[in-house]
Amino acid sequence: MGCFWHRHEGCRYATxxxxxxxxxxxxxxxxxxxxxFVQHELLSGGWRVAIVWECALRKLDLVPEVTKCVEEWLKSDDPFLELGEARF
Ligand SMILES: [Zn+2]
Structure with missing residues (x-):
């Protein structure tokens, strides 16, 4: 999700x-x-939601860690995941 357009809270790219x-x-x-609204609708409908912010993917050396987090989340029962660069 784009940090600028979707206003990633506290992110340096959400100028x-x-x-x-x-x-x-x-x-x-x-x-x-x-x-x-969309997130609420998806979660209410039983879907799981993962948000990977643009900033988490800007540095190529973070991509394997982001991928690992998403993989672990997919194997979990957690309905929601949000990853930004601050997490890494
Ligand atoms: Zn961001």
Missing amino acids: TPLTRPGFWKRKFIANVKRDQ
């Missing part, structure tokens, strides 16, 4: 452009609301 602040604020709020 806010200085121009057209009202536009960006509305855009970001709508994106986050939609993401929350």
Whole structure:
């Protein structure tokens, strides 16, 4: 999931452009609301949700660790996973 567009909380890539602040604020709020709705709908429907943030995949040396975390999650019963670079 893209850190900028989907507003990865506390992430250095979730910057806010200085121009057209009202536009960006509305855009970001709508994106986050939609993401929350979709996640809620999926979890409510019995699906499992894994979010791998863009920042976790930017450094190639982290990719094996991210892959391992996802693999372990897939084998678990945990319904939700969220991975960002801060985790590694
Ligand atoms: Zn991020």
